[in-house]
Amino acid sequence: MLFINTRPQDRAENLSHALRMAQIDVLDLPLLQLLPRPWSADLSELYRQLPAAQVIVVVSPTAVQIGMDYLKQSCITLDQLQHVQWIAVGDRTAQALAQYGISAEVPKVETSEGMLQLPVLQTLNSGQCLAFWRGEGGRLFMMDQLKQQGMRILNFILYERRCPVFTQCKLANILSLLEKQAQYAMVVSSEASWLNWIQLMQDQKQLIAKGHYLVLGERLYQVVSNYKKNQATCFNITRLPDLKTDSILQKLVVVQGNT
Template identity: 80%
Template sequence: MLFINTRPSNRAEKLSHALRMAHIEVLDLPLLELIARPWSEPLIELYQQLPATHVIVVVSPTAVEIGMAYLDQASITLDQLQHIQWIAVGETTAQALAQYGITATVPLVETSEGMLQLPVLQNLNPNQGIAFWRGEGGRQFMMEQLKQQGMQILNFILYERRCPLFTLQKRPEISVLLEKQSQYAMVVSSEASWLNWLELMQAYPHIIAKGDYFVLGERLYQVVSDYKKNHATCFNITRLSDLKTDSILQQIAAVQGNT
């Protein structure tokens, strides 16, 4: 079976290597590219408020990289943030924070819903501050839920997300390859990735229907399920609780055992 690894290029290598070692054909096809937003007056104002907040939610290693660089630009030291509790959306983000000496809490389910279940968030008092280091369009559900609970949200949009030009240019080649496949598997880690895939394959609905989609979390599972229902198409959807290589390998083995 062909597996399409849609993770950003800098995060895809470990999974692709493990798949190839397991004799699984892999197509590296990133569906998201993360581009830093320039340093600006709105970001300056947000960073000035950061020492007064209580929690920082970091959604990706890219958010760590850009957020820390701009922390230096704002002349704020980590010593000034010692009282803050850090939350990382997943283990990879937590590892990126650990390089700065920060221990972050990670949810069991690496999604917005999983983070909302963390005691650190459930035990906050109304009007306490929560900062989000994120990309454009990400984690809006989580921020809205916390805002409704009376929390003060600092919304750091540190980068933009787009479908890589490299992927767009490969569309004809990809379609030819997938026409030859009776089935393929794909990991879908965000709604933005899913929407980019639909845009990429909009002229090939029969190719979309061949997919076996491994999606991260309940909300994304519902998004993909709604597409399946609304378009009266037939494909398999598997819900993932994390993006660990072993978890994905187990799901691929299960799919191959059913074919």
């Protein structure tokens, strides 16, 4: 079975290598490209307020890189943030923060829902300040939930998320390849990735139906399930607890065994 690895190019290599070592045919097809937002007056004002935050939520290694670059540009030091509790969406983000000497809390499930279950967020009082280092369109659910609890949110949009031009240019070859497949499997790590996939395949519902989608977390599972229901199409969906290579391999073995 063909496996489509949709992770951003800089995060896909380890998974693709492990799958190929397991004799699984892999197509590297990133559905998200992360492009830094330029420094602006809005970002400058947000960084000025950052020392007032009790918690900083960092959603990706890219957010770490850009966030730290702009922290330096803002002339704020990590010493001024020693009181802050850092939260990383997953292990790779935590590792990126660790390179700056920062220890971060990591949820068991790498989703907004998983992060909301962390004890540090359960014990916050109304009116306390949280900062989000994120990309355009990401983590809106989590921020909305915290706003409803009376938290003050500093919303750092550090990068934009787009469907890579490279992927769009390969569309004809992708369609030709999928037409030859009885079934394929695909990892879907975010709603933005899923929406980009649907946009690419907008006239190819028969090819969408060939997919077995490995999706991260319950909320994304519901997003993909709702598409399946609303479009009256039929395909298989499997929930992933995280994006670790072993977790994906284990699920994929089950998928292959059912085909």
